[in-house]
Amino acid sequence: MPAKGPPLSQRIGQNPTSKTNALDHHMTLLISSERDRRGELYGHLFENDSTGVPRGLFWNFSLPCAPIAWEGEEWECSVLCEWLQWPVRDWTSLDGATLRTSSAQASLECSIYFTEHHPVRLEALSVSRIADSARFNIALSGAFDLKGYGELDAQNIPLFLHGEVDFDGVVVVPDNLVPRPCNPADVIRLVEPLLNVCNLGEPEWDRFRYVLRAEPQKM
Numbered sequence: 001m002p003a004k005g006p007p008l009s010q011r012i013g014q015n016p017t018s019k020t021n022a023l024d025h026h027m028t029l030l031i032s033s034e035r036d037r038r039g040e041l042y043g044h045l046f047e048n049d050s051t052g053v054p055r056g057l058f059w060n061f062s063l064p065c066a067p068i069a070w071e072g073e074e075w076e077c078s079v080l081c082e083w084l085q086w087p088v089r090d091w092t093s094l095d096g097a098t099l100r101t102s103s104a105q106a107s108l109e110c111s112i113y114f115t116e117h118h119p120v121r122l123e124a125l126s127v128s129r130i131a132d133s134a135r136f137n138i139a140l141s142g143a144f145d146l147k148g149y150g151e152l153d154a155q156n157i158p159l160f161l162h163g164e165v166d167f168d169g170v171v172v173v174p175d176n177l178v179p180r181p182c183n184p185a186d187v188i189r190l191v192e193p194l195l196n197v198c199n200l201g202e203p204e205w206d207r208f209r210y211v212l213r214a215e216p217q218k219m
Helices: 186-191
Strands: 038-046 055-070 071-084 107-115 117-129 133-145 154-172 202-205 209-212
Touching: 038 133, 055 154, 071 117, 107 133, 154 186, 186 209
Parallel strands: 038 154
Antiparallel strands: 038 055, 055 071, 071 107, 107 117, 117 133, 133 154, 154 209, 202 209
16 A cells, blocks of 8 residues: 655665665565564464374564655555574574574465565574664665556566564464463473573463563573
8 A cells, every 4th residue: 555654765775865766676675674674583382283284383574665656656565474494492693683594484475565475585684683672784685577557567676675673572473373272380381392482471362362571681
C-alpha cells in the first residue's frame, strides 16, 4: 500500500539527492535510519510434522526500507528474512552470525516487499550486536527481479542493506506445537533445550502466543 508521510524522490537503488538516473540499479536500496524505523529480530519455536519440519528455533528479521516511487506514489518497502537457523545457545551469541554460519541455508527465505513479496537471492548476511544492548546491526547483500512495474522492471537488481534491529525475544505459538503448551512453565520447558532462557524474561501471553522478551540486565 502507498507509504504515508512526505514524498521522497528516490526509486529503487537511488539516493534521494542523487542525479543518477532512477533506472541505475547499481546503487544502494536505502533503508530508513530514523530511530522509529528500526527493524525487528526474533526467534520462533516451530515444528510441523505433516511437512517434515522438526522442532527447532528459527530466526526471522525485517528491515524497513525507504519508500519506492512508482506511478506517482510512494510505496512502502521492507526486506524480510525467515527460517534462519544458527547453532547458538544464547541470543547474545547472535553477535557475529553470518549466512555461512547458518546451519540450514536451503530452508531460509528472503524477500523484498514492494506491493507484494519478491524473492531475494541472498548472497551475504552478517549480524553484529550493538554494545551490551538488545539491538543488532544487520548487513546483507543479494539480488532480486521485478516484473510488471513498467520502467522499474529489471533482473538481478543488486540489493545492499545495512540497518538496525531490535531483538524482540522468542515467540512460541501454542497451536504450532504438539503437545500444546498450556502455561509459561510448559513454554520454558520447550525453549530450554534449544536456547538458554537465563537472560530472557518470563513468558508473557500476547493475543495468540507467548513471548519471552530480552532482558540483558540479567546477564
